[in-house]
Amino acid sequence: MRTRISKQFRWEMGHRLAHHAGLCKNIHGHSYEAHVILAGEPDDQGMVMDYFDMKTLVQPLIDELDHCFLCDRSDDVMVDFFTDHPMKVVYIDVPTTAENIAHMLADAIWARLGEHTAIDELTVRVYETEKTYAEVTNKRR
Numbered sequence: 146m147r148t149r150i151s152k153q154f155r156w157e158m159g160h161r162l163a164h165h166a167g168l169c170k171n172i173h174g175h176s177y178e179a180h181v182i183l184a185g186e187p188d189d190q191g192m193v194m195d196y197f198d199m200k201t202l203v204q205p206l207i208d209e210l211d212h213c214f215l216c217d218r219s220d221d222v223m224v225d226f227f228t229d230h231p232m233k234v235v236y237i238d239v240p241t242t243a244e245n246i247a248h249m250l251a252d253a254i255w256a257r258l259g260e261h262t263a264i265d266e267l268t269v270r271v272y273e274t275e276k277t278y279a280e281v282t283n284k285r286r
């Protein structure tokens with residue numbers, strides 16, 4: 146029977162939305178949480194995917210983001226700052242919204258699923274606060 150499994154990941158990260166009219170243009174951070182949800186037919190061991198394997202697959206992506214500043218490459222002020230003051234920065238080509246972070250993680254996890262062909266659907270839900278999340282779903286065609 147097709148089944149969904151989920152694992153949660155947490156990390157701390159700074160960001161800003163440079164072109165936002167409100168408070169989000171200021172440098173700030175969040176305690177992010179991602180729920181990674183996989184769906185498919187369980188194998189003969191009764192597992193969609195071993196949770197340990199899920200952690201092995203996802204945690205390196207989270208570690209890359211943990212305690213970094215996620216920087217929109219079009220944010221000249223921050224790019225100049227980090228050029229002068231090297232720190233842990235991850236650059237992306239889009240605004241650093243929860244929506245784009247969910248897309249980024251979903252694409253990276255999807256690309257790593259490789260031999261796990263029984264998994265036909267991946268959902269990544271990124272919580273920026275306890276009350277707000279963005280969710281992206283990738284499906285195998």
Ligand SMILES: [Zn+2]
Nearest residue numbers: 160169173175
């Ligand atoms: Zn924010």
